[in-house]
Amino acid sequence: MTIISIIQKSVIEAVKSLYGVEIAEKDVLIAPTRKDFEGDYTITVFAFSKAAKKSPVQTGEEIGNFIKENAPQIDRFNVIQGFLNLVVSDAYWIDFLSNAQNDAQYGQLLPKNERVMVEYSSPNTNKPLHLGHIRNILLGWSTSKVLAAAGYDVVRTKVVNDRGIAICKSMLAWLLFGEGKTPQSEDIKGDHFVGYYYVQFEKEFQMEYKGWQSTDFALECVYDVKKKEGQSIDEFFKEYKNEYFNKYSELGAKAREMLLKWESGDAETVALWERMNGWVYEGFNETYKKLGVSFDKIYYESNTYMLGKDIIEDGLKSNVFYQKPDTSVWIDLTDVKLDHKLVLRSDGTSVYITQDIGMARLRDKEWHCQKVVYVVADEQNYHFQVLFEIMKKLGEPYANGLHHLSYGMVDLPTGKMKSREGTVVDADDLIAEVIQEAANNSAERGEVADFTMEEKAEINRRVGMAALKYHIVKVNPKKRMVFDPQESVDLQGQTGPYIQYSYVRINGVLKKAEKEGLNLKQAVPYETLEPQEKDLIFKIYEYPKAIEEAAATYDPSVIANYCYDLAKSFHKFWHDLSIFNADPEKSGEGVKIFRLQLSQMVGHVLKHGMDLLGIEMPERM
RNA sequence: GGUCCGGUAGCUCAAUGGAUAGAGCAACUGAUUUCUAAUCAGUAGGUUACAGGUUCGACCCCUGUCCGGAUCACCA
Numbered sequence: 111m112t113i114i115s116i117i118q119k120s121v122i123e124a125v126k127s128l129y130g131v132e133i134a135e136k137d138v139l140i141a142p143t144r145k146d147f148e149g150d151y152t153i154t155v156f157a158f159s160k161a162a163k164k165s166p167v168q169t170g171e172e173i174g175n176f177i178k179e180n181a182p183q184i185d186r187f188n189v190i191q192g193f194l195n196l197v198v199s200d201a202y203w204i205d206f207l208s209n210a211q212n213d214a215q216y217g218q219l220l221p222k223n224e225r226v227m228v229e230y231s232s233p234n235t236n237k238p239l240h241l242g243h244i245r246n247i248l249l250g251w252s253t254s255k256v257l258a259a260a261g262y263d264v265v266r267t268k269v270v271n272d273r274g275i276a277i278c279k280s281m282l283a284w285l286l287f288g289e290g291k292t293p294q295s296e297d298i299k300g301d302h303f304v305g306y307y308y309v310q311f312e313k314e315f316q317m318e319y320k321g322w323q324s325t326d327f328a329l330e331c332v333y334d335v336k337k338k339e340g341q342s343i344d345e346f347f348k349e350y351k352n353e354y355f356n357k358y359s360e361l362g363a364k365a366r367e368m369l370l371k372w373e374s375g376d377a378e379t380v381a382l383w384e385r386m387n388g389w390v391y392e393g394f395n396e397t398y399k400k401l402g403v404s405f406d407k408i409y410y411e412s413n414t415y416m417l418g419k420d421i422i423e424d425g426l427k428s429n430v431f432y433q434k435p436d437t438s439v440w441i442d443l444t445d446v447k448l449d450h451k452l453v454l455r456s457d458g459t460s461v462y463i464t465q466d467i468g469m470a471r472l473r474d475k476e477w478h479c480q481k482v483v484y485v486v487a488d489e490q491n492y493h494f495q496v497l498f499e500i501m502k503k504l505g506e507p508y509a510n511g512l513h514h515l516s517y518g519m520v521d522l523p524t525g526k527m528k529s530r531e532g533t534v535v536d537a538d539d540l541i542a543e544v545i546q547e548a549a550n551n552s553a554e555r556g557e558v559a560d561f562t563m564e565e566k567a568e569i570n571r572r573v574g575m576a577a578l579k580y581h582i583v584k585v586n587p588k589k590r591m592v593f594d595p596q597e598s599v600d601l602q603g604q605t606g607p608y609i610q611y612s613y614v615r616i617n618g619v620l621k622k623a624e625k626e627g628l629n630l631k632q633a634v635p636y637e638t639l640e641p642q643e644k645d646l647i648f649k650i651y652e653y654p655k656a657i658e659e660a661a662a663t664y665d666p667s668v669i670a671n672y673c674y675d676l677a678k679s680f681h682k683f684w685h686d687l688s689i690f691n692a693d694p695e696k697s698g699e700g701v702k703i704f705r706l707q708l709s710q711m712v713g714h715v716l717k718h719g720m721d722l723l724g725i726e727m728p729e730r731m
Numbered sequence: 732g733g734u735c736c737g738g739u740a741g742c743u744c745a746a747u748g749g750a751u752a753g754a755g756c757a758a759c760u761g762a763u764u765u766c767u768a769a770u771c772a773g774u775a776g777g778u779u780a781c782a783g784g785u786u787c788g789a790c791c792c793c794u795g796u797c798c799g800g801a802u803c804a805c806c807a
Binding site: 139141144145146147152154156160166190191192193234271274275276411436438447448449452454455456459461462465487488489491492493516518519521523551552555557573581584585586588589590591593594597600601602603604605607608610612614615618619621622623659667674675678681682684685686688689690691709730731 | 737
């Protein structure tokens, strides 16, 4: 039984026997005691003081005395205002530690016998990954790791948007201006290579558009006729871009023609499409590898974009959907405070959401997940609200397990990232930069100067990636975040490397212990904990709760902050108390072994926790 | 305009309705004969956007206002 439930039960008994009132477990508010007070757990007694018809302080005293009498695990207590602070006995903590130590899986919670699918990354194949994708990927990966640690059976997936007008733009530009070049011939990463032609297309298109804007036709037959009140020429044509692309643009016409050819299965077009997408995948895979993430199943939109129509037809029969006179199909979601939403065009073709409806059912057939987490930016909040409501109305059994892990956009200190203004931070560049920064710092410090080049490179990679990943994943997903590249390479303070460093310190003493032939498996007598020691044990004890919370809220930042707190406590412990030079007079013979065991356990939890964030620990740095 | 999400120290972020709102960065001051100073300790920094309300108790819940963002396509 956990100490929490021991305390809860004791309080329930206390209130019953002292005041004759029955309360439930959820009525017992129990929280870790604040730092400035003595105690491990605090119970808020205001609610009980009403039942007792006594002052909060008196009630606290009475309950405290009762618990102390009845629960041997509680050593002493104090009451301040309406707060009952309980001190758990050192014996309990020491006992807990030795048990945890024997559990090589500590941090892996019991199986929940539920499967959850995490969809993340889901890129377009027309340009390389950037900072925004990095947030998505890190969130998706760490969420999946957290869920797995919490006991779920996890399936990782992505849906590649490999078709549509965007990739056709790249294809067209490559045909027009590519001169037969390839990523190999130019020695460029495939996704960057294809992205270059996408940009090339946009440039050419802009030139064409600019030229067109000054024609009499554009000014007299378009601007004069369609402009809004007081709208300048520039403003108007900025808004008119898409319509121009579809109506008058030569390049636009060619791109659309290519899309039609692709859809009709034209062999040459499909071959080109496969070739260019192949280049992109090679590039993406390299980036995924650098980020240390993987997928169990990849879906391609080119295979799934026709899905969902049959469901719409069935739903039409069962009156979940309705048809307008123009034959387009809609759903009425006004009863759940949403709108009427189109699910099938009047020409019978699908829209974005049709596909998602079909995809949801397909994946249910293939995987039978009780839960599905969609890691997608918050600009699509409305889309997912609509999607989930539709699935509920269709009566899909898994509908209530669908969850949109919505995260805020990543801003730069200078403002929003805009591809047009060239302020997009490229994923590969950023990764290279943080690793380089780690290398610079490492060289300055000279701690690992005697290591081989390969070993140094590996350490720099781990440290640099830790800085980057931690910087991003420590922020609550739903918040928009400001990403300062300068700060992301910081190695001091609340950073990934700070946490790694505590692990490296632990590794150092463990190595030394090994050299001295110390047996860390032995049980040693130890009775009185130093505050720094208890702090560490307490935090180790709280680790499973952090995992549960992170899993329940789909929020890896809980783990990020937990790891920082634990590392901080360890650094403090390290600074204040010596391990090998511990004074045996004062602390007893077992102190050295005990502290090594404690350090080892901290190391285990830190490594485990950081792994949930996709961060690897170096042995030295 | 409707809907949704955010607003906490100069900056980046924490805080199951609980105690005196905490960290880090930046600034300043200290701590290496010792297991790695990528560390530790200290100083300074706040009307939690604003105004009401609910409560024994509100950064947190409710109402309104302001600011920022997203979204409201027969686009994806």
